[in-house]
Amino acid sequence: MLQGINLACVRGDRRLFKAVNFTLEAGGLMQVHGPNGSGKTSLLRILCGLSSPALGEINWCGASIRDLKGEYFSNLTYIGHLSGTKDDLTVLENLRISSALAGEHVSEIQARDALMRMGLNGREFLPAKVLSQGQRRRVALARLLVCKTKLWILDEPLAALDVMAVQLIQELLERHLAEKGLVVMTTHQAIDVAAISTVHLRLT
Amino acid sequence: MAINWYKYASPASFYALAGKMIPFFTVLAIGLLATGLYIGFFVAPTDFQQGEAYRIIFIHVPAAWMSMFLYVIMACWAGIGLAFNTRLSSMMATAIAPTGAMFTFLALWTGSLWGKPMWGTWWVWDARLTSELILLFLYIGFMSLQAAIDDPRRADKAGAIIALVGVINIPIIYFSVQWWNTLHQGASVSVTQAPTMASIMLTGMMVMVFASWMYSIAVILKRVRSIILERERHTVWVAELRRKGAL
Amino acid sequence: MLFWIIQRDLLLAIRRRSDVLTTLFFFVIVVSLFPLSVGPEMNLLRTMAPGIVWVAALLASMLSLGRLFSSDYLDGTLEQMLLSPQSLSILVLGKALAHWLVTGVPLVLMAPVLGIQYDLPADALFVLVMSLLLGTPVLSLIGAIGAALTLGLRGGGVLVSLLVLPLYIPVLIFGAGAVEANMAGVSYDAHLSLLGAFLLVSLVLAPWAIAASLRVSME
Numbered sequence: 001m002l003q004g005i006n007l008a009c010v011r012g013d014r015r016l017f018k019a020v021n022f023t024l025e026a027g028g029l030m031q032v033h034g035p036n037g038s039g040k041t042s043l044l045r046i047l048c049g050l051s052s053p054a055l056g057e058i059n060w061c062g063a064s065i066r067d068l069k070g071e072y073f074s075n076l077t078y079i080g081h082l083s084g085t086k087d088d089l090t091v092l093e094n095l096r097i098s099s100a101l102a103g104e105h106v107s108e109i110q111a112r113d114a115l116m117r118m119g120l121n122g123r124e125f126l127p128a129k130v131l132s133q134g135q136r137r138r139v140a141l142a143r144l145l146v147c148k149t150k151l152w153i154l155d156e157p158l159a160a161l162d163v164m165a166v167q168l169i170q171e172l173l174e175r176h177l178a179e180k181g182l183v184v185m186t187t188h189q190a191i192d193v194a195a196i197s198t199v200h201l202r203l204t
Numbered sequence: 205m206a207i208n209w210y211k212y213a214s215p216a217s218f219y220a221l222a223g224k225m226i227p228f229f230t231v232l233a234i235g236l237l238a239t240g241l242y243i244g245f246f247v248a249p250t251d252f253q254q255g256e257a258y259r260i261i262f263i264h265v266p267a268a269w270m271s272m273f274l275y276v277i278m279a280c281w282a283g284i285g286l287a288f289n290t291r292l293s294s295m296m297a298t299a300i301a302p303t304g305a306m307f308t309f310l311a312l313w314t315g316s317l318w319g320k321p322m323w324g325t326w327w328v329w330d331a332r333l334t335s336e337l338i339l340l341f342l343y344i345g346f347m348s349l350q351a352a353i354d355d356p357r358r359a360d361k362a363g364a365i366i367a368l369v370g371v372i373n374i375p376i377i378y379f380s381v382q383w384w385n386t387l388h389q390g391a392s393v394s395v396t397q398a399p400t401m402a403s404i405m406l407t408g409m410m411v412m413v414f415a416s417w418m419y420s421i422a423v424i425l426k427r428v429r430s431i432i433l434e435r436e437r438h439t440v441w442v443a444e445l446r447r448k449g450a451l
Numbered sequence: 452m453l454f455w456i457i458q459r460d461l462l463l464a465i466r467r468r469s470d471v472l473t474t475l476f477f478f479v480i481v482v483s484l485f486p487l488s489v490g491p492e493m494n495l496l497r498t499m500a501p502g503i504v505w506v507a508a509l510l511a512s513m514l515s516l517g518r519l520f521s522s523d524y525l526d527g528t529l530e531q532m533l534l535s536p537q538s539l540s541i542l543v544l545g546k547a548l549a550h551w552l553v554t555g556v557p558l559v560l561m562a563p564v565l566g567i568q569y570d571l572p573a574d575a576l577f578v579l580v581m582s583l584l585l586g587t588p589v590l591s592l593i594g595a596i597g598a599a600l601t602l603g604l605r606g607g608g609v610l611v612s613l614l615v616l617p618l619y620i621p622v623l624i625f626g627a628g629a630v631e632a633n634m635a636g637v638s639y640d641a642h643l644s645l646l647g648a649f650l651l652v653s654l655v656l657a658p659w660a661i662a663a664s665l666r667v668s669m670e
Contacts, residue, residue, distance in 0.1 A: 082526055084531050098531060345614045358670055361667040362668065365660060366614055
C-alpha cells in the first residue's frame with residue numbers, strides 16, 4: 001500500500017540517504033533506525049508529503065502521493081517532534097481542534113473518553129502550558145484514539161513517556177495493526193510490537 | 205536542424221555553453237556602447253529647449269527600460285523554475301536581480317542628475333521616478349529574501365513567489381502612482397517626453413538600448429556561471445574541471 | 452472550515468488579549484507623534500491627517516504579521532495544517548481574516564478618535580473609516596504572503612517589511628486619497644471602488660500565494 005522507490009534526501013551540501021526502497025502492506029509496521037542526524041525525521045517528513053525527496057517517488061495504493069494530495073492526507077496521521085499543542089488552549093480544546101484540523105469532528109464525550117484513556121482525566125480543562133513534556137505528548141497521541149486514519153507516521157512517539165504510557169502506546173499500535181492499519185515509526189527505545197509483517201529500515 | 209534544448213537545461217552543459225557565449229556578448233556590448241556614447245555625446249545636436257542636459261537620456265532611457273524588462277524576465281524565469289522545478293531557471297532569476305537593481309539605480313541617479321538643471325531640484329515626486337523607486341524596493345526585497353535563506357531550494361522557490369507577486373503588482377503600482385501624481389499636479393515635464401526627437405537622437409538611444417541588452421546578457425551569464433559552480437561544487441563534473449585546471 | 456479556523460484564531464486571540472492591545476496602542480502612539488514632530492499647527496495637521504493615519508495603520512498591521520504564523524510554526528500546528536485534507540488556501544484565508552478581525556478592525560474603530568485629534572470634519576471621518584474598512588483586509592492578505600515566506604528566518608521581522616511595504620503602496624495611495632478627495636470637495640467613489648477591487652483581487656489570489664509560500668517555507 002505504501003511504497004517508497006529509490007528515495008534520496010539532500011540537506012544543504014550533505015546527502016542524508018539515497019536509494020531507500022521499501023514496501024509496506026496493510027497491517028505492516030515499519031521501524032526506521034539510525035543514529036542522530038541520519039535523516040530519520042527527514043524521511044518521515046518526506047513520507048508525509050511535507051517535503052519532497054531529492055530523488056524518488058512515494059506511492060500510496062499505487063498512485064503517487066504528489067497527485068493524491070488531500071486524498072492521501074485524509075488517510076494519514078502524523079505526529080512529529082513538535083506536539084502541536086497550543087499553550088493557551090485547554091487540553092480538551094487542543095484535542096478537539098487538532099482532530100477537526102485533520103477532518104475528524106470529535107464530540108466532547110468522545111474527546112474526554114480518549115483523554116481518560118491516555119491518563120489525562122481531571123486535566124481536561126487545564127491550559128496546555130501547565131502540562132509536563134510527557135503530558136503534552138499524551139495529548140498529541142490521544143489523536144490516534146479518535147482519528148480513524150489508516151496510516152500512522154510517528155516520529156519518536158515514546159519520547160518523554162513513562163512506562164505506563166509506553167505500554168499504552170504499544171497496545172494501541174498493536175490494535176491498529178491488527179485492524180489492517182499501517183504504522184511507520186522511529187524510536188530509540190526498544191519496543192516490541194506484534195505485527196503481521198515488520199520492516200526494519202536502517203539509515204546510516 | 206534539431207537542437208537538443210534539454211541538453212542545455214543541465215547546469216553542466218549550460219556552464220560550458222555560457223562560457224563560449226560570454227566573449228561574444230562582451231565584445232558586442234563594448235562596441236555598441238562606444239558607438240552609442242559617441243553618437244549621443246558628439247554627433248547628436250544640442251536640444252534647443254533643454255540644452256546639453258538632455259544628453260542624459262542616452263543613459264537614462266535605456267536604463268529605465270532595462271530595469272523593467274529585467275524584472276519581468278526575472279519573474280518569468282523564477283516562475284518557470286517554480287512550475288517545472290528546473291534548477292537552471294531559478295539560477296537565472298537569481299543572476300538577473302543584481303543587474304536589474306543596478307539599472308534601476310542608474311535610472312534613478314541619471315533622472316536626478318537631469319532633474320537638477322530642469323526642475324531645479326535633485327528629486328521630484330514625478331510618477332516615473334517614483335515608480336522606478338518602488339521598483340528598486342521590489343528588487344531589494346527579492347534579493348534580501350534570497351540572501352536570508354540558507355537552503356538554495358527554498359531560496360529559489362520563495363524568491364519565485366515574491367517575484368511573481370511583484371510582477372502582478374507592478375502594473376497596479378504603476379497606475380496608482382500615475383493617478384496619485386496627476387491628482388497632486390506633479391511635474392508635467394518628463395524625461396522621455398521630448399516633443400520631436402531628431403532621428404539621430406533616436407538612433408543613438410536605440411544603439412544604447414542594444415548595448416544595455418548585450419551588457420546584461422554578458423554579465424548575467426557570467427553570474428549564472430558562478431552560481432552554478434557554487435551550487436554544484438560537490439559534483440563530479442566540477443571536480444573534473446578543477447582537476448584539469450580550468451577553474 | 453473557514454469559520455472554524457477563524458473561530459479558533461479568535462479564541463486564541465481572546466486568551467492573549469494583550470497582543471491585540473499592543474498593536475492598537477502602537478497605532479495610537481505613532482499617530483500622536485506627528486503633531487509633536489511637525490508642530491501643532493491645525494491647518495497643516497488637517498491636511499496631513501489622512502496620510503498619517505494610513506501610514507500608521509500600515510505599520511501597525513505589518514508589525515502584527517509576525518504573530519500570524521510563527522506560534523503555529525513553533526508548536527507544530529502548522530505542520531498539521533499542511534497535512535490537513537482540507538484545502539490549505541481556505542485555511543490560510545481563514546487565518547488572514549482572523550488576523551484582520553483581531554488587528555484591522557480595532558484600527559478601523561480607533562481611527563475616528565485619532566481623526567478628531569487632527570480636527571477632521573465628520574464626513575471626512577466617515578470616509579476615513581470606510582477606506583480603512585476596505586483597505587485593512589488587503590493589508591492582512593498581502594502581509595500574510597510576506598509572513599509565510601519569512602517564516603523561521605533570521606531577522607524575519609525586518610525582512611517582512613522590505614517585502615510587503617512596497618506592495619502596500621497602492622492601498623496607501625487610494626486609502627489616503629479617498630479622504631483627501633473628500634476634504635477637497637470632490638467625489639471619492641472611484642477611490643473606494645478601487646480599494647474594493649483590490650480587496651476582491653487579493654481575496655482570490657492571495658490565499659493561493661500564501662498556501663504556496665507556506666509549503667515552500669515548511670520544506
